[in-house]
Amino acid sequence: MTLRRTGAYLLVALTALTFGYLITAQLRAELPVPSNRVVRTEALVRTVQDLESTNAGYRSQISSLRGQIDTLEAQAAQRSDTTQRLRDEVAGLRAHAGVTQLRGPGVVVDLGNGRPGAGATDYLVNFQDIQDVVNLLFQGGAEGVAVNGHRISPLSSFSGPAGTVVIDQGNPLNAPFQVVAVGNRNQMEHLMGDASKLGGLRNRQRALGLALSFQGSPDLTLAPYDSALETRFAQPA
Amino acid sequence: MPSRPSLNAVVVGLLSALLAFVAVVQVRSQFEVERSLSGVDPTTLAFLIDDLHRANDTLARDAGALAARRAALQGGSNQEAAAQLNAEAAQLRVVEGLVPVHGPGVVVTVDAPLTPLDLQDALDNLRVAGAEALALNDQRLVTSSVINGDSEGVTVDGVSVRGPWTLWAIGDPTRLSSAADQMTRALRDDPRVHSAGYRAESDLVIRSTVVQRPFVYGSA
Numbered sequence: 249m250t251l252r253r254t255g256a257y258l259l260v261a262l263t264a265l266t267f268g269y270l271i272t273a274q275l276r277a278e279l280p281v282p283s284n285r286v287v288r289t290e291a292l293v294r295t296v297q298d299l300e301s302t303n304a305g306y307r308s309q310i311s312s313l314r315g316q317i318d319t320l321e322a323q324a325a326q327r328s329d330t331t332q333r334l335r336d337e338v339a340g341l342r343a344h345a346g347v348t349q350l351r352g353p354g355v356v357v358d359l360g361n362g363r364p365g366a367g368a369t370d371y372l373v374n375f376q377d378i379q380d381v382v383n384l385l386f387q388g389g390a391e392g393v394a395v396n397g398h399r400i401s402p403l404s405s406f407s408g409p410a411g412t413v414v415i416d417q418g419n420p421l422n423a424p425f426q427v428v429a430v431g432n433r434n435q436m437e438h439l440m441g442d443a444s445k446l447g448g449l450r451n452r453q454r455a456l457g458l459a460l461s462f463q464g465s466p467d468l469t470l471a472p473y474d475s476a477l478e479t480r481f482a483q484p485a
Numbered sequence: 486m487p488s489r490p491s492l493n494a495v496v497v498g499l500l501s502a503l504l505a506f507v508a509v510v511q512v513r514s515q516f517e518v519e520r521s522l523s524g525v526d527p528t529t530l531a532f533l534i535d536d537l538h539r540a541n542d543t544l545a546r547d548a549g550a551l552a553a554r555r556a557a558l559q560g561g562s563n564q565e566a567a568a569q570l571n572a573e574a575a576q577l578r579v580v581e582g583l584v585p586v587h588g589p590g591v592v593v594t595v596d597a598p599l600t601p602l603d604l605q606d607a608l609d610n611l612r613v614a615g616a617e618a619l620a621l622n623d624q625r626l627v628t629s630s631v632i633n634g635d636s637e638g639v640t641v642d643g644v645s646v647r648g649p650w651t652l653w654a655i656g657d658p659t660r661l662s663s664a665a666d667q668m669t670r671a672l673r674d675d676p677r678v679h680s681a682g683y684r685a686e687s688d689l690v691i692r693s694t695v696v697q698r699p700f701v702y703g704s705a
Contacts, residue, residue, distance in 0.1 A: 257493040264501055285527070292530040299537035306544035313551035317569075320558035324566030331563050334570040341577035343705060344697060352703035379609060380602075386629045391703040393629075402581050402627035405612035407536075409529045417540030420533055430703045475540075476547030477580050482617035482655040484575060485585035485690055 300419045307418070307474040314347065314472070346399045346473040350392040354430040354468040355437055357381055360459030361411065361423045362452060371456040372411035373423045377449050379406040381427050384446060388439040389432030392470045396421050399473040417475045424459070430468050437464045579618065582625045582695035586618045590655035590689040591665045597678040599650060601632045601639055607652060607668060608632075614664030616654040618691050622646050625693040642696070653691050661685075 325332040342348045359381070362371035382393050382400060393400045398418050408414040413421045429436055439445055440462040452458045557565050578584045593607070608619055608626060619626045624641040626632075633640045638647050654661050665683035672681035 254493055257497050260497060264497075289527050289530065292527055292534065296530060296533050296537065299534060299541060302541050303537060303544065306541060306548055309548045310544065310551060313548065313555055316555050317551065317558060320555065321566055321570065324558070324561070324563050328563040328567070331567050331570065334567055334574070338570050338574050338577070339705075341574055341581065343700065343703075344581055345577050348705055350700075350703040350705065354702070376606070379605065382628075383605060383631070387631045387633065389702075390629070391698075391700045400628055402629065403612060403617065404628045405609055407609075407613045409526075409532065412529075412533070414533075414536060417543050419537075432702060476543045477576070478543060478547060479576055479579045479617045481588040481590070481657060482579050482586040483588055484579060485587040485692065 296420075303417070303419050310476070311472065311474045344402075345477060346392055346401045346470075347477065348472050350430050350470040352391070352430040352468065353433040353464070353466050354390070354428065355385065355388075355433060355440060355462055355464050356468065357385070357427040357429075357440065357462040358459065359423065359425040359427070359449075362457035362459070365456055369410035370452055371458065373413075373425055373458065374410055375406040375408045375413045378413050378415075378425060378427065380446055380449065382406075384439050385427065385429040385431070385436055388429075388436035390429035390436060391431040393427065393429045394470045395427050396425055397471055398475075399470055401473045401475075401477060403477065428468055428470060430470055433464045433466075437462070580627075581697065582618065582627045583697060584694060585690065585692045586655055587688055587690040588617070588655040589658040589685075589687050590616070590618075590653065591658070591661045591683050591685050592689065593652040593654070593665050593669060593683040594649065594681070595652075595669075595672055595678065596649040596680045597672070597675065599639075599648060599677075601634045604639060604650070605632050610664050610668050611652065611654040611656075611661065614654075614660040615657040616661060618653075618655040620653040620691045620693050622651055623693050625691060625695050627695055630695065653689060655689050655691060658685055658687075 321331070321335055325335045339348070343350065359373045359377065361373055365371050378395055382395065385393055395413070395415055398415050398421070401416065404416050406413060406415055408420060411422060413425065415421070443450065446460070449458065449460055453460050554569055558569065575584075579586055591611075593611075595607075597603075599607075604621060608616075608621065611619060612628070621632075621641055624630075624644060624646055626641065630642050631640075635645065637645065640646065654665075662683070662685045665685075669681040669683050672678045
């Protein structure tokens with residue numbers, strides 16, 4: 249009797265499983281079958297992800313090596329006044345190049361994508377928007393700027409397709425964006441609040457709902473620049 | 486006395502839960518794949534891949550150079566440390582625009598009433614193409630240089646600059662020439678532009694330098 253009941257339960261369970269499998273298979277069949285184009289795009293996306301992972305690894309390695317070199321130089325400077333003087337001079341140059349941490353008062357600017365319009369990509373934050381904000385912050389007396397944690401150097405460049413921002417040799421960045429600047433907080437806040445600045449961005453904020461806001465802070469910290477500062481062609485004249 | 490659920494009922498319940506879980510995971514993962522790929526243009530992805538390859542090559546080179554520096558310093562020689570610091574100081578002065586520089590590059594000339602935004606875009610185009618030193622007319626520029634508009638035209642770090650415009654860029658001559666070519670073609674289609682052209686130079690000299698402001702607010 250018990251055996252028969254167990255068999256009945258198993259039958260019910262098997263029927264339920266089969267039914268569930270059939271429903272799932274049917275639902276999957278209803279979805280668009282991936283075309284060759286989708287398969288190719290998938291392969292490209294995987295390649296981008298692999299390269300991004302390699303990129304992050306190199307930048308982490310560069311940060312670590314710069315730290316180790318600094319420690320070894322500090323040890324050498326303890327043994328020689330000349331080396332100590334050189335190290336102090338280089339420390340100032342490194343600070344202005346952005347390869348060391350910077351701390352102080354400043355402004356945090358947040359930017360986000362708006363509502364999709366009729367096919368255009370104007371609702372997306374693009375690299376020119378980020379470049380305009382960074383330029384305005386430098387105009388307001390920023391001594392150091394970072395975008396989504398990526399420090400801006402004297403040679404930094406901005407590029408990328410719509411909705412993507414590539415800075416120097418970093419990974420492609422997407423919204424939401426946060427631009428952090430350390431420097432003259434009052435002047436930067438004044439410029440960010442000036443309705444005559446960032447005209448294109450403000451128009452799209454009104455029309456397409458792009459997010460743009462800023463807040464001053466008494467104490468912000470910028471991480472060091474973690475990419476290459478190469479000068480393979482330019483030499484002192 | 487409440488009846489205890491039989492073992493069989495528990496088994497059926499677990500199987501049903503498993504079934505629901507598997508079905509949901511299957512359907513959601515398919516939707517996720519579809520969603521993540523929507524709107525991604527293969528051409529855009531190909532450009533990103535190209536940029537990432539170049540970026541990773543540069544990072545690998547820099548990491549290799551830093552590893553060699555570390556290895557040399559591990560010898561504990563003060564002379565080695567001093568030599569490295571001197572070399573780094575010289576390189577950072579170039580990066581920060583503090584010294585005159587020379588090297589291969591391009592000179593772009595544009596006769597047009599360009600705005601500060603036009604000039605910022607043009608300079609950024611050259612930086613993306615690997616410019617290591619830049620000047621606009623006789624004003625040296627780095628990323629933090631402020632290009633602004635005034636009643637009569639354009640200022641660079643507070644100094645008035647007037648057109649016609651000459652942009653000097655030192656860096657990888659192949660990439661810079663390609664960028665300058667594209668840029669000047671696009672400019673020639675702009676009705677404001679009277680003329681736009683460029684020339685490649687094997688040894689360009691930029692004598693102007695940036696006046697660096699000391700930090701007032703930030704500290705290490």
